[in-house]
Amino acid sequence: MTAIRSEAQAKAWLADALAVEPFVMERLERLAALLLAENERQNLVARGTLPHVWQRHIVDSAQLLACVPRGTLPEGPWLDLGTGAGFPGLVVAALEPHRAVTLVDSRRLRTDWLTRAAAALGLNNVSVVLSRVEDLPDGAYAVISARAFAPLDKLLRLSARFSTPDTLWLLPKGAKAAHEVSELPHTWNHLFHVEQSLTDAEAGIIVGRLRGHASSSPVTRQMRDV
Template identity: 35%
Template structure:
């Protein structure tokens, strides 16, 4: 049986999360048993949806690398920046990138609102902040004409409505692969009101 490079990398990545999680809490302990379905599958879906993305990708608040490391695995031609303020999580991200042989990953250890604008063509975030606040982070780091790929839970529709008070944007909602009430939001043409 032939196993793809991506499948091997995902299996190794899951092992790394399980190994490091007790020390630095990369994902909720209760979800470790179902790591592939609970965390990795949606990130794979995001990588598939963003197949036309090019240039520089930045994952805000990367934590354990979801979805940033998954994007880097499936899109080796992209430059993928992982922005994480927690030094322990940044150490995990650097180690994972090295062990997975991901030459396209750069880890930034800094706060989203402090680091100089990263001017990314694409930005991702998962479980980071409510959409109105998250869009201010996206706006700071997104290049002109870029897109954001934001993974949101079951309150995504009310978050979109709340964000419209301060932001103009186009949004396409893609159903989550793992939760029928969640969505991946594809946001473009972001402008402050």
């Protein structure tokens, strides 16, 4: 896939690669406007990224849907951990309105913003949860995402209990994506690989499934029983 280097290319990619309909593009335009306005009140994203909001945030999120062959993205609920300003969660919810998307963040200002944004965009498929990951109740999700939330090993230790062997993990990372996979302890039984980011030549996306962990923890037993 061709790298995206401008706002015009970002919008064109949404239309061409994901076949995003005009009314959904209008919803994403509204999301971009809401982000710009809210960023004046709280530091949701780095100010330097705002002139490139479509490339750096919207398409950077939307590209997760293209990390697997068309039609193979698992059906079912999506969990976005440490969602911050709602990326990728809000974008996924706009592009996948049939899918329940849970956005989790531990900062009240952020979750208040996410709740307001989801309401303003008419995203009835979004649930916003104010919580640390450690305090979330157990549950199983079809897809788990986390945008630069924590190093891979720590992220898995915190959130493997939300995964089954069929859960797809989509983890946008920076330049150390491949290194994080290679350094993952061998006790993790996984099928992870790295896809090149379309929006950042130095960044990668960790993609794959987690089969379990070589421990006798309740999480591992739960995964084995699925």
